[in-house]
Amino acid sequence: MSDYLVRGxxxxxxxxxxxxxxxxxxxxGAQIQGTTPNATAAFGxxxxxxxxxxxxxxxxxxxxxxxxxxxxxxxxxxxxxxxVGNVRGYVVEPKVPLVxxxxxxxxxxxxxxxxxxxxxxxxxQMKEPYVGTVPLVSGEIGDDVTAYFAHSEQTPTACALxxxxxxxxxxxxxxxxxxxxxxxxxxxxxxxxxAGIQRAGAVTPMLERGMTPEEILGEVCGALGVVFLETQEVxxxxxxxxxxxxxxxxxxxxxxxxxIAAEGKTFPVECQFCxxxxxxxxxxxxxxxxxx
Numbered sequence: 001m002s003d004y005l006v007r008g009x010x011x012x013x014x015x016x017x018x019x020x021x022x023x024x025x026x027x028x029g030a031q032i033q034g035t036t037p038n039a040t041a042a043f044g045x046x047x048x049x050x051x052x053x054x055x056x057x058x059x060x061x062x063x064x065x066x067x068x069x070x071x072x073x074x075x076x077x078x079x080x081x082x083x084v085g086n087v088r089g090y091v092v093e094p095k096v097p098l099v100x101x102x103x104x105x106x107x108x109x110x111x112x113x114x115x116x117x118x119x120x121x122x123x124x125q126m127k128e129p130y131v132g133t134v135p136l137v138s139g140e141i142g143d144d145v146t147a148y149f150a151h152s153e154q155t156p157t158a159c160a161l162x163x164x165x166x167x168x169x170x171x172x173x174x175x176x177x178x179x180x181x182x183x184x185x186x187x188x189x190x191x192x193x194x195a196g197i198q199r200a201g202a203v204t205p206m207l208e209r210g211m212t213p214e215e216i217l218g219e220v221c222g223a224l225g226v227v228f229l230e231t232q233e234v235x236x237x238x239x240x241x242x243x244x245x246x247x248x249x250x251x252x253x254x255x256x257x258x259x260i261a262a263e264g265k266t267f268p269v270e271c272q273f274c275x276x277x278x279x280x281x282x283x284x285x286x287x288x289x290x291x292x
Contacts, residue, residue, distance in 0.1 A: 004233045005055055005085055006213045011225035014185040015193060018055070019177040019213035020234070022048040025087060026163055026174040028236035032275050035094040037165045038111040039074050043091050044163035045108065045141040046077045048176045050089065051234050053145070054081025056178075057122060065121040070139045072113025073097065080273075086237035088273040106165065112139035118148055142176065149180070156181040156190075158197055162204030173207040177216055189224065196222040238274035245269050245278045246288060254292045261285040 005020035026044035035043055046068055054064040060083060068077040075092030099107040114136050122130040132152035137143045142161040149157035161176035179193060200206065200219045211219070217226050249257065249269070260267050267280045280288075 002233050007230040008226040008228045014189045016180045017217050018052050019216045022174045025236040027171040033091050033094045039094050039096045041106045041163045042108050042111050044174045045161040046079045047087050048161050049145050050079035050081040051085040051087045052178050055085035057083050059124045063123045067119040069116040070113030070136050071115035072111050074111050085234040088238045090272045109139035114139045118144045160203040164204050175207045196220045240271040257289050
């Protein structure tokens, strides 16, 4: 089954909502990065959040970068989403030790850490990107995304993310949801949203039961009802190319390119977001030197 996200709104028009099934894209990201279970859970949650946040932009050719630096053993996590919700990313330290809150429950907060920040960079195809940074709340990522929207964009938000890592260390299910209150939402609507979130519980058990994004939003929104506005397939997608890598090599400058050429060996460049390796022969490097 392909991953997809669904956008909706409560029938009274006071609540925006979004939910995603991200199992396949998280599997792909974990495979590329070679993550151990704790890193898989943290990275998967970040990819899931980035996909939803990127899709919210609705700016053609725009992008959204989510950076998490918590001081924990996983180091930094960077995820980039296009305006559709296709994502790519990397983890600085993919091989981290197993840490559990209790048997069977991975401790994502301890893996990410709490002594750091969450930064969102929105490229809206304007002169300068929008950058918002907030301190981490728990390192669980869902709580931290919630705090970001509250403090940096002044939008009351509830974000729930879940990645279930199976016994064979593969990704069994992954997904999440975002609920946002629109200006003017009355107290009774706020109370119903809060009650719905409490009633639904954690997102991972819902995913494990096979609930679709539509069913998850229906469970969370409850009596408010949901009108579904858009369904969009999403995937782990990297936009690297030989041309882009060549441009990156050119940016190194003539001196460093001359040092590479002097070695007389094929120079491999591996994309940090995917498992593609671009090989540049001494002749290729010489060609870049001529361009430089």
